[in-house]
Amino acid sequence: MRAARLIKMVLLLQSRPSMTAAELARELEVSERTVTRDAQALSEAGVPVYADRGRAGGYRLIGGYRTRLTGLARGEAEALFLSGVPGALREMGLEDAASAARLKVSAALLPSVSDASRTAAQRFHLDAPNWFTEPKSPELLPAVADAVWDDRRVTTRYRGREREVERELEPYGLVLKAGVWYLCARIPGNGTFRVYRIDRFMAVTAAGERFERDEEFDLPGFWEERAEQFARSILRAEVVVRLSEAGARGLPYAVDPAGPAREALAAAGPPDDDGWVTVTLPVESEEVAHGQLASLGPDVEVLAPESLRTRFARDAVRLAGLYGRDETLFET
Secondary structure (H helix, E strand, C coil): CHHHHHHHHHHHHHHCCCECHHHHHHHHCCCHHHHHHHHHHHHHCCCCEEEECCCCCEEEECCCCCCCCCCCCHHHHHHHCCCCCHHHHHHHCCHHHHHHHHHHHHHHCCHHHCCHHHHHHHHCCCCCCCCCCCCCCCCCHHHHHHHHHHCEEEEEEEECCCCEEEEEEEEEEEEEECCEEEEEEECCCCCCEEEEEHHHEEEEEEEEEECCCCCCCCHHHHHHHHHHHHHHHCCCEEEEEEECHHHHHHHHHHCCCHHHHHHHHHHCCCCCCCCCEEEEEEECCHHHHHHHHHHHHHHEEEEECHHHHHHHHHHHHHHHHHHCCCHHHHCC
């Protein structure tokens, strides 16, 4: 534990001109007194750590000293490639590995570019979850992530729509989509790949044996294909609507997924005499369509099915009853 901390202290000092005891204590998560003792231990071991006294003082390395302890371990190198997603690293339990990797890279850089990590962090930040949602880290995510890194089979208990099932899986990859974690895994024996939500795993136990990974497996391509299949599989109904120019612009933002809505607009005929277009739109259900299309207000008219048109007609009557008929509202 102390050896790792001493190495980290050297790397920190190597990547910066100097650091105060308070700054080192914060980075190393120890007291300033421990920093003083560690600096003395490094000096006694031959590392030229120099302490500047006074208010503007701090610790620095002298004589152009550079450590050779900058080789990245496999886990650190893998974590470094994910360092642009700090929340994901933290949830998978890889934050410490990424921090060590960044320090080693910083220590190996020339002084003129040693502040690259800081300047990049000042300019770019990725915030994956949707607005107005409180992301929750699945309790079993670190265990699943470990199995993914090590190519180890896992025995799982998974909560499906109707019941819990036990499955043996070969975990190939993790995907973070809009704040929700998914596992892409292969079923041993038949080679079928499936997608599982991490927060529905009730138990995950890693097996001692490793599975042989198919090196041709393309995680981004697989996810894109399955996501497209899922988005279209839920569209089990159709509605026919007329849209004003404003309604046509707003349709892709009102319905989810937006892709089929754009395709429907592209396939629509020319506008009628009022400038409205008629669109046949695939939807998940009449209930869902009612909620989504209602956000377009008076810029959409439902033509079919009749049951959905009746819903909107009832909405219009209720709204008129709430607000009354004020003739001044219709004056131009």
